Amino acid sequence: MALIPKETIDQVLHYADIVEVVGDFVTLKKKGQNLWACCPFHHEKSPSFSVAPAKGIYKCFGCGKAGDVVRFVMDVEGASYPEAIKWLAKKYGVEIKEEEKTPEQQLAQNERDSQFIVSDWAKNRYKKLLQESEEGESIGWAYLKERGLNQATIETFELGYSLDKWDDVLTEAQQAGFDVKYLEKTGLVIKREEDGRRYDRFRGRVMFPIHNVSGRVVGFGARTLRRDEKAGAKYLNSPESEIYHKSDVLYGLYQAKQSIRQEELCYLVEGYLDVISLYQGGVKNVVASSGTSLTEGQIRLIARYTDNVTVLYDGDAAGVKAALRGLDIILENGLNVRVVLFPDGDDPDSYIRKVGDARFRKFVEEQSQDFITFKTQLVAREAAQDPVKKAEAIREVLQSIAKVPDPLKRQVFLQQTSMAFHIDEQVLISEYNKLVKQTAPGPRAASSNAPSARPHSGGGSRSPSTGQHAPSQTVVTPTGLSQRPADDAMPDEAYGIMEDESGYETETIPDVQMSVEREIVRLVLNYPAQPLHEGVSVAAYLLGQTDETPFRTPIFADLLHLCRETLAEGKFPDARELVRHHRADIRAAISDLVTDPWELSPNWITHSIYVPREIDLLQQACDNAILRLNKCNVERELGDCLAAMNELDPSNIEEYLAQMAIYKSLKQLDMQLAGLLGTIISR
Structure with missing residues (x-):
């Protein structure tokens, strides 16, 4: 794959205007400093989707989608990062000069392009045969009409027909100037080893083109309409090729992706006709695994558009087995899954044709079960x-x-x-x-x-505020970021669950601690270069004050580490750059920290009521954040000290008095911090 030079990406990002790009998909209305609209990723009546032009970030306070202009294109188009950059480059007239390929890379690209071209040609050939040949009309078209499909649906899925001849595609493709080797590589033509004779793989079958996410044909599914012994398998599929990997393709996703995003739900079925019949019936957020076992690659495709999957399978033994097989792999990838089984003898295709669209929807709604209920x-x-x-x-x-x-x-x-x-x-x-x-x-x-069975206890690192022992920090590695997969959906534990070194217990981080750490990171990201006393910036002040204080919330520890690295390079942390991080949880957290669902009404100014802005009180905000962080650490150590005293042998007076002295010292420090914060002490 050719690489887009960094200079070109920087140029695209320089010209790309997030307001213009988002405005191509939704109608934005200005309210305060930001612009608002109903979210393009989920249904809503009141606008909760915000674009902050100054920060180059979008954020939906309803569904949580957030990021920069590239991420928006990736989310709305279901595109990869390079595809999104190319989309933006085309919009803003930036020429993509890909780095020069090696001869091997150029050859591989040519091979792939040739296979895409010949597959597209074959699709058009099969479509023409279905609608214009006598055999296609009398057999293929008649079958599709019998299955209740209308012309619009047939056109949407680009269905076709292959003549019951040994060499129709082979002959026509050669006459069109295609190299036979690409017909063989895509599986359209088979070469017999014994005599070297070539013949069409698909003969006398209704053809179902298989599209990738961007709409390019990568392969075919084919259903025979013959019932004699020579008919072969009922369904025949293209073999694996350089452009077709079954484990990374879902049938119908190209047609369904917008509906899946809007409905926030994906229906998963087994067969081509299940997808097509449901789509025609108005259930457009449906895809099929095409009869193959569900794979992680297919689940990752769904996850690009929604976290919610409902499996629709036959109610017979095979259908139940298929549902169970797919269940665990969906769960393992963090998606929410429900199951619907149809009456024995029915599949989604036959059932919707039997009962109609309205009753089908009602059945699915009533019979949908969460995976625990289904499996138990x-x-x-x-x-x-x-x-x-x-x-x-x-x-x-x-x-x-x-x-x-x-x-x-x-x-x-x-x-x-x-x-x-x-x-x-x-x-x-x-x-x-x-x-x-x-x-x-x-x-x-x-x-x-591991589930949370009991709270963590034990020794660990020393707290810089008192020199006493504090609980171990085990999530954030000594060298920097916690180890999380790239582009993973933000896990819940990122905001508050830490792993114990045993590997099986977890510690829940108190909300107050989490809130304090969040506030420090928020101030650094929103006002990094803003000067405080004596010209010291907010970023330098807060990062310096917390230099030896490990954060306990993994996501905020990671963000603080990124800010510290940036400052060490002589630059201020910039949310516009950090939000492009490869980790989804970091992108989402940054978007959350630098966007605000509330803005001051202009009526305050109209009525001459002065309301101080946060930027005018930054020194106080930073000092309070540091004091609150220190107080949290002291309170935690007080709890540890009490627990240690309770476990002491009552006869060991000397050790008990030593612990009591530590407790009194910590208590005095806690009261001093409370006084500085204006907190009322009730104990």
């Missing part, structure tokens, strides 16, 4: 009254819960399972922890999946 009912039914089978059934459910990356969701699912099986929740948590330890390759690998 299924395994409980199979276990019946057998205690051994019931125990195994519970372990199956726990195995699924273990795949959920969000600790809060895991806790809720454990509670649901406890109620469903009438098992004490603490017993389930204990069994869950055993299961995680057995399946994990090592303690650190298992840590992200």
